[in-house]
Amino acid sequence: MGPDERGRADLLKGRNRLRLVMIGFAVCFVAIGGRIGQFSLLEANKDTTARPHVEARIPRPNITDRHGQVLASDLPIASLYANPRQIIDVDEAVELLTSTLPGLDAREVRHRLTQDKAFVWLKREITPTQKEEVFQLGIPGLYFRDETRRVYPMGRLAAHVLGFVDVDSHGLAGIEKFLDDRGALYTASLTEPSTDTAMPVELSIDASVEGAVNAELSAAIAHFKAKAGAGVVLNIKTGEVLAAVSLPNYNPNNPKEALLPDRLNRITGATYELGSVIKAVTFAMAFESGVTDLNGKFDARQPLEIGRARIHDYHATHRILTVPEVFIHSSNIGTARMALDVGIEGHQAFLKKMGLFDRLVTELPEAASPQLPKRWGKLTSATAAFGHAFAIEPLQGVSVIGAFLNHGLLVPPTFLKRDAATAKALERRVVSEDTSQKMRYLFRLNVVEGTATKADAPGYRVGGKTGTSEKVVNGHYSSDHNLNSFIGGFPMDDPTYAILIMIDDPQGLPETHGFATAGWNAVPTAGAIIRRIAPLLGVEPQLSDEERAKLEKIAARQAQTSTKGN
């Protein structure tokens, strides 16, 4: 082998190595290129980014009324804290702070700022203007922490529906509690996690109707020196509660007030004997079971004796009454006879069908179970027929009576906005159209010439039934203390709205001739409310010529007295 030959072999060897390296590189590049292609083209849409799992804070939604008026909202609010080690001139800081924030105590602030700590609270929840002012002082070592605070801009309005929250924004009552507990899924459905915002919770409440009911009811309570009162306006076609007022109420911005014993929710959170209002249920039952109709007659000549008990009439007539007369004179005897004709089992079955034996479930956590007699005998059935020992939630009462007026269709009441289609799906027939028509006739008749004439709001075709029940004082029914109620509906040709007014322990006044029964206080209050809210709800008035003439006369007289006054 010559040198020449060896050189050739080396060269060949070198070329082969070079080729090997190139092939190696090529394989690598193809592999990388292929992988890139795979990622960018094939898996482009697959989200494989590793992201830390964050427990998203669900923002608390605003609560608005049915027209979008804000009733509850979270507002950002700052809290002031300090790092005492960074404060240079404590005296100056104390002087400036106490002159800017009037609520601060100079000695307390000095004590806090001289501590050897890195963190002391100075004042929680200051307003944006105060924050700006403190910021402008330019004191080193002062800091702000951003927090949120639940505010209720309308104050006491609809307080019992809204409820309130604790310092950590956990709902403790009303819709606020519902949003955290039973309605947590609903709350979550409103939130938009990516933007940290939430759709508002729309209540069925109408702020202007609520305001009108509140104004008239509180005026009535003051006028009749009553202890308390409640008012409900219900849309019976959709089951939406348009106004729910329970007085005395509280300011949810100051939840401590809600703990006072007389601030309970009287609409759903307690049960009451609505008295004669319950007679409407007995009438509907009698029509439905066919034991009588509008031409029927009942003997009210003397008290009804069952065993050793005697049932009397408050407005005793001592004659045989027709069915409409039993209704407008609110005869206990007649109504009790009606229930006895239906029979104990039939009576119980009808009340069960109306849901009066069960607790009414709405969004509000405050829900009281009805208190009805446990054992039913002849006497129980007879007294329950006119509402004795028959305590239910007021909302339940207005909802059932609303169903009698609403062509016999019961729609479960709600405090959240509901559309017509949902309401249609929820409605349940409880009595026939024929029974409903008779009930509408009786309700209207009672306002035209019965115990509820003062509820008439001319033009708005009001119908209703009154109830005066004696309150239980020390375990006995007391004839001095009444619980008065009125449940009605309007307009009677196609009832859309039902109204309940309850006044607790009103006093007789000279202009009521000393009487304290429902016809003198609960009924005129309901009339005043209907006159105010019917135009708000878009109910078109229809005045007969007679009514118009009467109203024009009153208006003319008022105009005359006012010009005389000037």
Next chain:
Amino acid sequence: MLRALNTLLVIAVLAAGFVIYSLEHRTRGAEQRIAAIKDEMAKERDAMKLLNVEWSYLTRPSRLERIARKDLGLRPINVLQIARPDEVDARLAPRPAENPANSSKDPLAAMLKGLQ
């Protein structure tokens, strides 16, 4: 040949590098703008919340009723004040009949005459 190709590749690398750099720069700028806008939006949302709450506070029914009664002299509507469109004509006060003798003349002159 090879040298020309290499030069070309170097230029291509430089050009690509420049393009990528400027793209990234633009992206950063856009990201900053997005963050600023998001910040602005959050501030606006907070401001809106505050204004909505204030609006609600100012339009609470009890306050509206008070100032409407006091400053505007308004009262709850009377049913007599509501009329359907077809009733309007009958409810309006009868308009004074047009007097052809008056309308032909100068109305101002007629008024002055009436004053004398």
